[in-house]
Amino acid sequence: MLRGYSRLAASGINRMVRVTDVTLYLFCPRKLYLVGFLGIRGRPTRESIMGKLAHYAYLRASILKITEDRVEEESVNIAREAVEKKLTEGLSDTEVKEIVVKTLRFRAENPITGGVEVEKYVESVRLGLNGQIDLMEEHTPVEVKYKSRAEYRDLIQLTLYTLLLEDVYGWDIDYGYIDLLKASRRLRIEVNNRLRGDALKLRDKVQETILMGTYPPARDKCRGCDLKIECRSLFH
Numbered sequence: 755m756l757r758g759y760s761r762l763a764a765s766g767i768n769r770m771v772r773v774t775d776v777t778l779y780l781f782c783p784r785k786l787y788l789v790g791f792l793g794i795r796g797r798p799t800r801e802s803i804m805g806k807l808a809h810y811a812y813l814r815a816s817i818l819k820i821t822e823d824r825v826e827e828e829s830v831n832i833a834r835e836a837v838e839k840k841l842t843e844g845l846s847d848t849e850v851k852e853i854v855v856k857t858l859r860f861r862a863e864n865p866i867t868g869g870v871e872v873e874k875y876v877e878s879v880r881l882g883l884n885g886q887i888d889l890m891e892e893h894t895p896v897e898v899k900y901k902s903r904a905e906y907r908d909l910i911q912l913t914l915y916t917l918l919l920e921d922v923y924g925w926d927i928d929y930g931y932i933d934l935l936k937a938s939r940r941l942r943i944e945v946n947n948r949l950r951g952d953a954l955k956l957r958d959k960v961q962e963t964i965l966m967g968t969y970p971p972a973r974d975k976c977r978g979c980d981l982k983i984e985c986r987s988l989f990h
């Protein structure tokens with residue numbers, strides 16, 4: 755297995771990239787340029803607000819190691835916290851409640867028995883990578899997505915976090931999870947050699963792209979992109 759700590763995983767280029775740079779590149783290289791280089795951020799949409807709320811509720815419920823019998827009570831507390839943190843703007847009280855209760859139920863279906871850590875930052879100069887992992891359940895990385903289906907870039911993201919953890923801590927991690935909040939579904943992803951090889955090749959590609967400033971042509975993802983307006987005004 756090509757582990758994160760092995761010699762073959764090391765970066766040949768002295769340029770640190772974020773794991774999210776790689777996922778942005780996979781979505782659209784031009785978006786990596788807009789977000790990673792120019793620092794442009796998309797305006798919040800209804801969907802992104804619902805996603806942030808669900809994400810917040812999921813991580814809070816993970817820290818609390820929520821169980822089914824506590825969903826009703828904790829959903830009230832977590833919804834209140836989310837309102838105070840201004841994570842619910844534009845959503846009705848009913849929508850907030852529905853999202854929080856659904857998210858907490860899903861969390862309770864996958865109980866955490868061991869240690870838990872949220873938003874764990876990891877960095878490796880040797881791998882030329884850094885990033886923040888949504889959730890750690892003991893030594894297992896978990897990516898949390900407000901989606902119904904996992905995409906290839908989600909698998910690559912999880913794989914890069916796995917490699918980072920292996921390099922930084924010397925652990926052997928064979929699988930991780932992608933938790934799909936919209937579908938209330940947990941996917942167990944075997945982090946195999948194919949994914950590891952692909953992820954490292956993509957890291958190299960993104961390092962090279964950022965260093966050289968040679969962003970390849972845009973991909974056909976514009977319909978689902980939150981930077982359509984900014985992109986059109988800069989490139990058309």
Ligand code: SF4
Nearest residue numbers: 782785972976979985
């Ligand atoms: S609008 Fe289209 S080309 Fe522009 S960044 Fe988004 S996906 Fe890429």
